[in-house]
Amino acid sequence: KQEVTQIPAALSVPEGENLVLNCSFTDSAIYNLQWFRQDPGKGLTSLLLIQSSQREQTSGRLNASLDKSSGRSTLYIAASQPGDSATYLCAVKIFYNQGGKLIFGQGTELSVKP
């Protein structure tokens, strides 16, 4: 059974710091891995999608890596800003019933202090 774990559950950093959020999964048979951002009371916004054949994806100050063999992904945020404060969720898409199914971690709540 696929399980997704995110560490830490919460993180507080001063503005300007570079930081890393971690995601681990138990089964390497995945279609892809997706990182989302969720602001309070809002839906999930897709940040980065890494296909199983890829090692990393970059978008602006964000870089996500994927190591399927070790069951790990990291989301690197460079030069953090107060506007980055949100909950970050990773999800792996597994092979399931004529397609795929997204399994979510519990998220990391990030607070960036000015």
Added chain:
Amino acid sequence: DAGVIQSPRHEVTEMGQEVTLRCKPISGHDYLFWYRQTMMRGLELLIYFNNNVPIDDSGMPEDRFSAKMPNASFSTLKIQPSEPRDSAVYFCASSHGQGTGELFFGEGSRLTVL
């Protein structure tokens, strides 16, 4: 595109009442998902459709929950009768292609059952 559109954004109802949540997926997307998010259980997949056909409803908690997709641009999630433990945020999401497709979420419907 306007993204995935959900209504209502907030619903407060009394136990025993019928609740209907609505979703308009992104045009051209052939997969539609209903998720529920709570503090205790995180994000749970309830049901998903492919080309308007329900593929997997194993996540639907019980017979009080039902979902329909009469056409490619509209889906409903109905709870009848509602109970306080159904209080949660219900998200609709859509993607193009189940395997490697990126998932896009709506803003969610926050349901409170008194």
